[in-house]
Every structure is written in structure tokens, then in C-alpha cells.
Amino acid sequence: MKITPETLTAYLDGELDEQRTNEVRERCLADAQLAATLAALQIDRDRLAQDYLALGTAAPIGDLRSALPESMESAAGVGPAGGKRKLLMAAACAACLVVGGLVGSGNWAGTDKSWREAVAEYQVLYSAETLKWNAVAPAVVDTTLKRLSDRIGVTLTRQALRLPAAEFKRGQMLTFGTRPLVQLAYLHNGAIPVAFCITRDGAPDAGLASEVREGLPIVHWAKDGTSYMVIGDVPKAQLAAMAETLRGRL
Amino acid sequence: MRDQLEQHLTSLWRFALVLTREPEQARDLVQATCVRALEKTALYQSDSRLDRWLMTMMINVWRNELRAARVRAGSGTVDAENVLSFDGAGHMETNIFASQVLTAVAALPEAQRETVLLVYLEGWTYAEAAQALDVPIGTVMSRLAAARTKLAAMNPHDKAVRKSK
Numbered sequence: 479m480k481i482t483p484e485t486l487t488a489y490l491d492g493e494l495d496e497q498r499t500n501e502v503r504e505r506c507l508a509d510a511q512l513a514a515t516l517a518a519l520q521i522d523r524d525r526l527a528q529d530y531l532a533l534g535t536a537a538p539i540g541d542l543r544s545a546l547p548e549s550m551e552s553a554a555g556v557g558p559a560g561g562k563r564k565l566l567m568a569a570a571c572a573a574c575l576v577v578g579g580l581v582g583s584g585n586w587a588g589t590d591k592s593w594r595e596a597v598a599e600y601q602v603l604y605s606a607e608t609l610k611w612n613a614v615a616p617a618v619v620d621t622t623l624k625r626l627s628d629r630i631g632v633t634l635t636r637q638a639l640r641l642p643a644a645e646f647k648r649g650q651m652l653t654f655g656t657r658p659l660v661q662l663a664y665l666h667n668g669a670i671p672v673a674f675c676i677t678r679d680g681a682p683d684a685g686l687a688s689e690v691r692e693g694l695p696i697v698h699w700a701k702d703g704t705s706y707m708v709i710g711d712v713p714k715a716q717l718a719a720m721a722e723t724l725r726g727r728l
Numbered sequence: 729m730r731d732q733l734e735q736h737l738t739s740l741w742r743f744a745l746v747l748t749r750e751p752e753q754a755r756d757l758v759q760a761t762c763v764r765a766l767e768k769t770a771l772y773q774s775d776s777r778l779d780r781w782l783m784t785m786m787i788n789v790w791r792n793e794l795r796a797a798r799v800r801a802g803s804g805t806v807d808a809e810n811v812l813s814f815d816g817a818g819h820m821e822t823n824i825f826a827s828q829v830l831t832a833v834a835a836l837p838e839a840q841r842e843t844v845l846l847v848y849l850e851g852w853t854y855a856e857a858a859q860a861l862d863v864p865i866g867t868v869m870s871r872l873a874a875a876r877t878k879l880a881a882m883n884p885h886d887k888a889v890r891k892s893k
Contacts, residue, residue, distance in 0.1 A: 484869040487876055491847070493854050493869075519876040522829070523848055529827035530742060530849040537741035538755060543734060545759045615756035617789055618763050 481505055486516050593654045594698060594707050597661070597675050598691035601709050604671035609647040609663055622649045630660045630676050632704060638727040639674070641720050643667055664710075672710030672717075674724060681705045686721055688714060697721035701728075729769045733762050736779050743783050746845050747790050749834045761786040783850065784860040787842060832882040833875075840875040843868055 481502060488494050489502040506513045616636065623634045626649050639646055644664040652659040654677055662674040681700040689696050695714050698707040699721065706728070708721045740761065744754035764785055765772075772781055825831045833844055846857040847868070858865045 483873040483877070484866070487873040488854070488869055490876070491854070491872070518880055519873065521848075521876055521879045526829050526833070526848050527851070529825075529830050530746070532827070533742045533745055533825075533830070534738040537738045538751075539737055539741075541755060542737045542741060542758055545755075546730060546733060546762055615760040617760040617792065618756070621763060621767070 481512060483515060483519060486512075486519055490516070490519060593657075593659065593675075593677050593679065593705065594689070594696055594709075595691055596654055597659075597673065597707060598694050598696065598709060600661075601671070601673050601694055602692045604663070604673070606665060606669050606671065609665045609671055610668075619646070619649070626651060626660045626662075629658050630704070631678055632660075632676060632728055634660070634662070634728075639724070641723060643716075644672055644720065666710060666712050666716075670711055672708065672712060672720070674720075675707050675709070676704060678704050686718065686725065688718065699725055701725070729766060729772075732778055733765060733782075736782060739779055740782060740786065743786060743845065743850070744790075746830070746833065746849065747786070747842065757786060757790055760789050764789055780852070780856070780860070783846075787860065829879070832879050835882070836875055836878060840871045840878075843871040844875045844879075847872060 479501075485494070485498075485502065486506075489499060492499075494502065506516050619636055623636065623639075627634045629651060634649070636646065639662060641664060644666040645668070646662065647665050648663040650661045650663070652661050657677050657679055659675060659677040662676075664672040664674065666672045680703045683702070684698075684700040686697055686699050689698070691709075694709050694711055695717050696707055696709045697714075697718050697720075698705065700706065706721075706725065708717055708724065710717060737758065740758045741754060744757040744761075745751065748754045748757055761782060765782055768785070772778065825834055833841060833849075836844060843857060843861065846852040846860060847854065852860070854865050854868045858868045861868070
């Protein structure tokens, strides 16, 4: 029987049965060419395994661990037990915005504050560091956007949300009172956090309008019972251009 | 499931780094895999090894990303046996591997690299690798034979590489 490099490989890897192992061993002892082929296939598996294990010492465990809860709430929609995990900066905005796990649980403070004011109070806490290290794996983004789309009733895709000079970093399901509120976070020119937020509030259609809240410029509009806003500390003309782009796509 | 995922982050990172050959991509891939795992928790059989279930899932996530990246780049369909990586070998960050042998593994074509990863780095049997990769055992053997030839030849002066099986 012809002994191929594949057979020799299986022999070296201990994948042949005893009879075939003995046969290959004997053939290699008797055949110099086969022995040479065998030699050309030899590698140090122990060293490979050792060096591979050593890679783990450089694993960014902190980053990976901190990304886990984010993945759970944004993509799987299953927070930790009870789902009542507030965001990192919740102390300053607990009365305004809470994560999806609190939907319908009566935690809204009940003020007459507008949703744009609530978003502005939240947004003002953002810095470049908030988003800079956020992973943007397409599979994660797609999964997140699909869930957000289903919840808010607006089809959100990576293509529709793409903006010049602003990198999409994260999508989150938030709540304003009992209403779902989608927050799509961007980093403008790698430095300035910008948010595109959507809530389904039954508001009448309205064209683009500008305002400033918490020192942050806002451009907002409403269409088909859904309100939209773009907020961030970028020049008003640029913010308006972003809003116009998004409004034209959604 | 979340607590169990945390226990496997180091091994998932290691696995992802060899697949992607780039730390940022590896981090994203670990995250994407964890997200997928959380979605598919109901499909996990508690009597099987979680790390292997996750790694199989990671390969599939990576392949899908690979395919999408190729289409986006206008490259069309590429033979998985020969393709080096979604961004080409020219972008490989060889310096992320201090180890010469791992650098050699990183230079292997995609299909050989993932097979070497499962069998030689993770210690899976041929049958287990074949199942995870959804290929016949004969394909696993031919990929490993080709990989062995390259790994041995890439370091002709490194006796440690060729020292033993």
C-alpha cells in the first residue's frame, strides 16, 4: 500500500491504529526516501503548544470582561438577573434614562422633562474614552441593530447609519418613561462623542430644528410618530448635515 | 452562561489571535462569539465542553466575517484552501507573535491555519477537528500534511522546530 504524506502525518500525530502504525514504522526503516519524507514533515508540537499557551499572558482580560455585559444587554437583551443593571454613569441620570431591563417597571421619575433634555443630560457625561475602546465587530453591530430595529420600529442598518467623519461605535436600548429609546453612539473625528437617538412617541411630523441643551447642540425632527435627534459638541452645520443624511435614509 | 464565558476568555483570546492574527480583530471576534453564545445558550449541551463549543462557534463567526469582508472588497469567492486571510498576508502583524513557530503558523493559508490551530495548538483529534470544520477527515489530514511541510521548511535553521514530532 502506498504511504502518502497524509498517512505519514497521521502516523506522526498518533492517529493511525496499531497495525498501520507498525506498518508505517517498518516501511520507513526500509525505505530511505520515505524516511526523508517523514523527516520533512516533522515539527515540534510541544514547542508549538507551549508558545500558544504563552499567548494567554497578553490577553486583555479587563477589556474582554468589560465587553461582556455590553454584549449581553445590547445583542441578547438578557441582562444580569433581574435586568436592573444601570449604566456606569447612572448616578447622574438615574432619574432620566435607564437601561432596557427596567422597561415598564415604573422607575421613571415622572417629571415633565422632554426626552431631548434627558438625552442631553446623559450625553454630556460622554467623553472620547467612553467610546474609544468599544469594539465594533460587524457581527455584533448587525445583531444589535436588528434587535434595536425590531424594538423601535425603524429599520437600522450599518449602511443607513454610516456617517462621514463619525465612526459608529455602539447601539443601546434605553427607556424614557415607558417608551423605548434607541441610542446610537458615534465618535466624531475620533474625539467627540455624538449620539443619534430615536424614540417612538407619536409626535406629529416635523422638519429639522435646532436647539442647545446642556451646552450641546441638537438637531431634531419627527416622522411617522417617531422622534429623532442628533446631539454632540460639533459645529452646528456639521451636526445639521449628519441629521439631514440620517433623515434622508430612515 | 456569562460566568462560564468569563472563565474561558483567555483561551478564547488565544484562539482568536491565531485565527485573526491581529489583536483588535481578536478582541472583536471574542466579543462577537460571546454575543452569539449568549443567543445560542439553549443549544449548548451541558455535558459537552464549553470551550470547544465556543471555539467551533468562533470559527463560524470568523468565516462569516471573512466571507462578508471579501464580498465588500469585491474579491468574490475565494477558495478557502488557498486564501491567506481576509486582508491578505501583507497586512499580517507578525510582531504580535514573539514565537517563531507561531509566526510560521500565522503565515499559513486560512484553511491550514485553522486546522493546525485545532489539532496542534488545541489538541483536538482529527475526528473532532473534521466535525468542527465540517470537512472529511481526509481533508484534515491533507491540510495538516501541507502545513507540516511548510512549518518545517519555514525554519530550516531552527532545529527545535524539526527536532521531533
